[in-house]
Amino acid sequence: MLLVAVVSALLLHAASVAQAQTLRLAYYNQTCPSAEAIVFDEVQKAYKVDNRTAAALLRLHFHDCFVNGCDASVLLESGDNQAEKNADPNKSLRGYDVIDKIKARLELACKQTVSCADILAYAARDSVRVATGWFNYKVPGGRPDGTVSKLSMALANLPPHNQRNVTLLAKSFTVKGLSVDDLVVLSGAHTLGVSRCGTFQYRLANNNDKGMNATFRDDLRRRCNYNAANVAPLDAGSQYGFDTSYYANVLANKTVLESDAALNSPSTVNRVRQLKNDPSTFMRSFELSMGKMGALRGSSQGKVRDNCRRVRM
Structure with a gap:
């Protein structure tokens, strides 16, 4: 039993390492060279109209990653079950329209190539960039999109705002x-x-x-x-x-x-x-x-949603 447990633990570790290795800088350089530039352009446009956009997009990425890894499940609409965005901590989330505009442009440029999860990660980075005017840190790509979004998962995983301890x-x-x-x-x-x-x-x-x-x-x-x-x-x-x-x-x-x-x-x-x-x-x-937060992984294996609000691939 001990040997089985050790082997299982090693396999799980190997799987997690393999997943982490799929994230890399300049991930779309060959498949969609304009990807990051398109994300930045739309974030910058939105910020010029409403400078609250930066906070909204940062918060979307955070609330996404903390529930089931960074898989863009926070963007999914409710279907047979109540989705993450319907949980009380997520009801005040904004910026979905900006992500929709980015995804629409990316689908025209490189159909079903850039994941919604990567869009969220890039948009969060670009939010800091437009807010500071200069700080542009590097973000790797390669996050798959999730197919499951549950209100209960959001409630169970998001850090509580009313916790003093x-x-x-x-x-x-x-x-x-x-x-x-x-x-x-x-x-x-x-x-x-x-x-x-x-x-x-x-x-x-x-x-x-x-x-x-x-x-x-x-x-x-x-x-x-x-x-x-x-x-x-x-x-x-x-x-x-x-x-x-x-x-x-x-x-x-x-x-x-x-x-x-x-x-x-x-x-x-x-x-x-x-x-x-x-x-x-x-x-x-x-x-x-x-x-570190942006490397949190969900259970999906390489899917890219064609629309960030729905599961159909």
Whole structure:
């Protein structure tokens, strides 16, 4: 039995290594040379119309990878079952129209060649590029598209925004082979975007919430004004700039989500300080952590959907 278990473990490891090796830089250079340029062009166009697009596309990639690996299952519409996008944490996701435009152009240029999963990964990278104006890290391609999307899987896998215990929050990462440091670094993506007041309004009623600065809480009360549909920046004062001010707000207890407030904990606060004080370290670390997250694999074996919203190949 022990021998069987060891052999099985080795086979599983070999399979995972083989899958990871399929991701490579310049993946479409031969089959669709214009692929990454088309993705960037559409992201840039969308960003010029609405600069909230950068946060939306980053969030789509994150919410996709954390459920069943980076397989674009978050884009699928509901069919016989409720899809991931119908789970409460995903109902506020945006950017689907941008992905549709990218996919339509790619299908014209190189039919059924570029996966929706790779489009999400490239679009997330290009979101950072347009938000900074310069930071353009490398992203490998070769992710297959998934064929299964279930609401229950999203609920079971997405890190909870209302978790203040950083150890429990980190389990959502470590179970996927990511680290506590990846949690701290990838949370830095919250330097972009907003959150609806209904997501965090429960915190505004608690004057004893030591994870929130009292003056900041009063400002949020005025902004929200008891309207769950109102929004507040995730990074107060810098919601459109991809920078390290998010970490300054974590240290000052000026974050709207408890999962961000959790990073001001003894086990993570030193890393938060480092990233706040050294933007170049943050950028390098973000590239590495995005690479690790972007390599999370689903169960599909090489399929490319012809439409990112449906399963038919």
